[in-house]
Amino acid sequence: xxxxxxxxxxxQSTELDVPWNVIVHDDPVNLMGYVTMVLMKIFGYDEKxxxxxxxxxxxxGRSVVWTGQRERAEMHTQQLQAHQLKASIEKSx
Amino acid sequence: MGALRIDAEGEADWHLLNMIITDAVSCDRGxxxxxxxxxxxxxxxDDWNEWVVPELxxxxxxELAFVKMTIETARQETSGGVGPLWVVPRxxxxxxxxxxxxxxxxxxxYHFGPSDGVDFEKLPLEKxxxxxxxxxxxxxxxxxxxxxxx
Numbered sequence: 001x002x003x004x005x006x007x008x009x010x011x012q013s014t015e016l017d018v019p020w021n022v023i024v025h026d027d028p029v030n031l032m033g034y035v036t037m038v039l040m041k042i043f044g045y046d047e048k049x050x051x052x053x054x055x056x057x058x059x060x061g062r063s064v065v066w067t068g069q070r071e072r073a074e075m076h077t078q079q080l081q082a083h084q085l086k087a088s089i090e091k092s093x
Numbered sequence: 094m095g096a097l098r099i100d101a102e103g104e105a106d107w108h109l110l111n112m113i114i115t116d117a118v119s120c121d122r123g124x125x126x127x128x129x130x131x132x133x134x135x136x137x138x139d140d141w142n143e144w145v146v147p148e149l150x151x152x153x154x155x156e157l158a159f160v161k162m163t164i165e166t167a168r169q170e171t172s173g174g175v176g177p178l179w180v181v182p183r184x185x186x187x188x189x190x191x192x193x194x195x196x197x198x199x200x201x202x203y204h205f206g207p208s209d210g211v212d213f214e215k216l217p218l219e220k221x222x223x224x225x226x227x228x229x230x231x232x233x234x235x236x237x238x239x240x241x242x243x
Binding site: 023025027028029030031033034037077078081082083084086087088089090 | 124125128129131132133134137145148149152189190193194196197200205206207208231234235238239242243
């Protein structure tokens with residue numbers, strides 16, 4: 001019984017360690033300059049990096065803008081949605 | 094960084110400015126609810142709808158309440174006539190957000206897509222008016238981005 005509990009906990013711990021991606025999706029409303037500004041504000045990126053990610057969103061339809069721990073990924077996704085960007089999270093491959 | 098001054102010339106202009114609020118709440122689903130559609134994972138989406146969506150919706154409603162009050166105050170000061178409406182830097186994010194809400198709702202209702210792909214002449218009258226308002230809101234946002242928010 002105790003061994004089984006230990007195994008379960010180990011699986012949960014591994015699950016928590018999986019990195020998560022924060023994705024921004026393209027939409028026809030948000031202005032490119034605004035998307036760049038929001039990425040700079042939320043992630044502290046410089047303008048060059050934020051512009052590159054914004055262009056990825058525009059040209060490819062989506063961009064992974066941040067990768068890391070799940071809790072922070074959820075927080076960043078909420079921040080992006082609070083700025084009305086279409087954002088989601090997914091487990092990193 | 095400066096401020097943006099919108100000069101209303103009469104009741105029709107004040108009405109147009111009030112349409113920002115009307116358009117923003119014209120969709121049958123709230124914006125936070127629509128943004129949550131991007132979350133694919135079923136379990137996470139349930140949590141998101143329970144905990145995050147209400148908080149985001151509250152923030153969006155606060156933006157609209159602020160802009161509605163600012164427009165109404167400015168309109169009363171001019172008795173609905175000629176007068177300015179100022180967007181100052183500390184209030185610009187809320188203005189930008191309210192305009193974005195209006196454009197997001199219009200997009201959700203009418204599905205314009207990228208504006209350069211819209212054939213204005215072929216749009217039915219109601220949709221044409223909505224598209225013109227969306228373009229007006231977009232022009233205000235662009236001016237804010239360039240002159241007030243940077």
